[in-house]
Amino acid sequence: MSQDPTVVLALIDWWRLAENFLILSAISMGGPLILLPEMRRFLVVEQGWITNEQVTASVALAQSAPGPNVLFVALLGWNVGMNAGSYWTAFFAAMLSMICMMVPCSLIVYGAARWVQQNAHKLFVRAFKQGMSPVVISMLIASGWTLATAGTELQADWPIWLLSAVTVGLVLWGKIPLVLLIAIGGALGALGLLGGV
Amino acid sequence: MSPEPRKAPGSVRELFVFFSLLALQGFGGIIAFIEKGLVQNKKWMTREEFLEDWAVARTMPGPPAINMGIIIGSRHFGARGAFAAVLGVFLFPSFLVLGLAVLYSSFGHLPEVSNALRGMGAVAAGLLIATGIKLLTALPSNVMGLRVCAVLVVVTFVMIGLLHMRVAYALFGLGGLACVYAYRCLGRHRAADPASSRKDRGQS
Numbered sequence: 126m127s128q129d130p131t132v133v134l135a136l137i138d139w140w141r142l143a144e145n146f147l148i149l150s151a152i153s154m155g156g157p158l159i160l161l162p163e164m165r166r167f168l169v170v171e172q173g174w175i176t177n178e179q180v181t182a183s184v185a186l187a188q189s190a191p192g193p194n195v196l197f198v199a200l201l202g203w204n205v206g207m208n209a210g211s212y213w214t215a216f217f218a219a220m221l222s223m224i225c226m227m228v229p230c231s232l233i234v235y236g237a238a239r240w241v242q243q244n245a246h247k248l249f250v251r252a253f254k255q256g257m258s259p260v261v262i263s264m265l266i267a268s269g270w271t272l273a274t275a276g277t278e279l280q281a282d283w284p285i286w287l288l289s290a291v292t293v294g295l296v297l298w299g300k301i302p303l304v305l306l307i308a309i310g311g312a313l314g315a316l317g318l319l320g321g322v
Numbered sequence: 323m324s325p326e327p328r329k330a331p332g333s334v335r336e337l338f339v340f341f342s343l344l345a346l347q348g349f350g351g352i353i354a355f356i357e358k359g360l361v362q363n364k365k366w367m368t369r370e371e372f373l374e375d376w377a378v379a380r381t382m383p384g385p386p387a388i389n390m391g392i393i394i395g396s397r398h399f400g401a402r403g404a405f406a407a408v409l410g411v412f413l414f415p416s417f418l419v420l421g422l423a424v425l426y427s428s429f430g431h432l433p434e435v436s437n438a439l440r441g442m443g444a445v446a447a448g449l450l451i452a453t454g455i456k457l458l459t460a461l462p463s464n465v466m467g468l469r470v471c472a473v474l475v476v477v478t479f480v481m482i483g484l485l486h487m488r489v490a491y492a493l494f495g496l497g498g499l500a501c502v503y504a505y506r507c508l509g510r511h512r513a514a515d516p517a518s519s520r521k522d523r524g525q526s
Contacts, residue, residue: 150383188446190422192348259478263479317437
């Protein structure tokens, strides 16, 4: 583990943190995780506020916690604030980052949603929805596929693959609540039945 | 479109509670929970309608699952509804995840923890794939026809899932072409059958 940097944040730095997320928010087409390299460049390379390990841990933690994955942005802010001194700066930086990441894109989507609703009957709006549908479905499947297979090999990690496959079957043909499936997966993992570290 | 009567959220508060509960259950992404909650449990929309909104949510900036909340909230209660949905998705999970961040710094090194997270990740991956497969069942009513849809699904999967190309290429490149094609199909549809297009317009 590398040493976390100690950071001093001046007022202008708080603004830079906010501004960075405000801009990224407006261009986060396809989801905020796509912009992770940008965030890493700004926070780690340019400002030196957090380490690469803290970025990776933030994403992993947000993905394994309940709630939207975009909460990794709050954790990035949390780490910046922790390196700057206390739980209070951490909490403030987390909230600031999260709010700045959500406000611009939410306003854009709200405007677009109203517009789409008012023009729902127009030919090009319907064409947009119909044309995009197969692509966005496939992207959902592909992101599940990537999540299931990233960093694994069939020979060594077949229990993990099997668990993902069984989950697909249970969701499609079973009546088990989704959250229970997650809990079962966690328990199987903790018991060491899936291999791993 | 299905003839059964559609339900709707009764109040802004119900919307807030709905999204809060989903977000608190949604490990590894909440879209699987939103789909099941909206289409199967609450029956606020059909799978076809969900897919149409998802197409918009996925192409706009921001997290698609939260964009779904904004679209649905604003449809029923305007800006208040959109705000309630977003607040519901974020409020409790943000505190939870910050609490976990504190715990993680003390327990994250335990092998049981990382192995449990691996197991939960594998299930979350399965949930995403299953949700995608469920949405595939809405494609037969697509104006482009099943064969073109199948080609689009396969090509997108190869681009992103297997070749790990940038999402933007699939979304705006391939998706853009598909929209142009869908536009032509809809135009042909309308020319061939003016009565059905009038009915479509009356519905919306």
